[in-house]
Amino acid sequence: MKFRGHLIGGMTTGVIVVGIAARSGIIARDAFSPSALFQIGTIAQSGALAAASLFLLTLAMSLFPDLDTASVPQRWFFRTAFILLVILLVMKQMGLFACLTFILLLPLLHRHRGWTHSKWTPFAISILFIAVMVYLRLPRSGPADFSLAAAIGLLREYWIVILACVSGHYTHLLLDAR
Numbered sequence: 001m002k003f004r005g006h007l008i009g010g011m012t013t014g015v016i017v018v019g020i021a022a023r024s025g026i027i028a029r030d031a032f033s034p035s036a037l038f039q040i041g042t043i044a045q046s047g048a049l050a051a052a053s054l055f056l057l058t059l060a061m062s063l064f065p066d067l068d069t070a071s072v073p074q075r076w077f078f079r080t081a082f083i084l085l086v087i088l089l090v091m092k093q094m095g096l097f098a099c100l101t102f103i104l105l106l107p108l109l110h111r112h113r114g115w116t117h118s119k120w121t122p123f124a125i126s127i128l129f130i131a132v133m134v135y136l137r138l139p140r141s142g143p144a145d146f147s148l149a150a151a152i153g154l155l156r157e158y159w160i161v162i163l164a165c166v167s168g169h170y171t172h173l174l175l176d177a178r
Contacts, residue, residue: 001175003063003072010062013171014055017164026160027051054164061125061168065116065176067107078104099132117176122169126162130154 001009021027028047063073081104088097103125107116115121134154155162 003066005175006062006066006073006172007059009171009175010059010168011055013062013167014058014164017058017160017167018051018055020163021051021054021160024160027054054160057129057161058164058168061122061165062171064107064125064169065121065172068116074107096132103128117173119170119173122166123162125169126158126165129165130158130161
């Protein structure tokens, strides 16, 4: 499948994931009103930001498998990533900057249709993504603070992130199978 097909498939899947998030109450439905985007500091705005983030995560994961070869998705992905890295650097978010830099190099470490096209990749990426989000949000803790109950709690809290990663990635694999 060509880039345009993966882009359309990823956008469609992104809309579905955001719809599931809204339907399940993760994102407030009033966050989708046009006025919500202009209400600074309100729950509606954070809901719109969450919806945009989920949509973009799903779309990025639908393009991710082709980042291991010179392609249109690779060029646009790394252009966007460069801008994001500059923003993180200016905002002095060095932890997130380092994590994102590490993740960005991963697709370049293997041949085309290697691990980036694996059925297990979206699960590993979503767990890595959640771990980074939790690490940056919580006070520093060590391995002694880990428990199975805490891990299950994280999966319950971030299931929508796993859904976004997995559905975006599987959309790509499904479209490649045609």
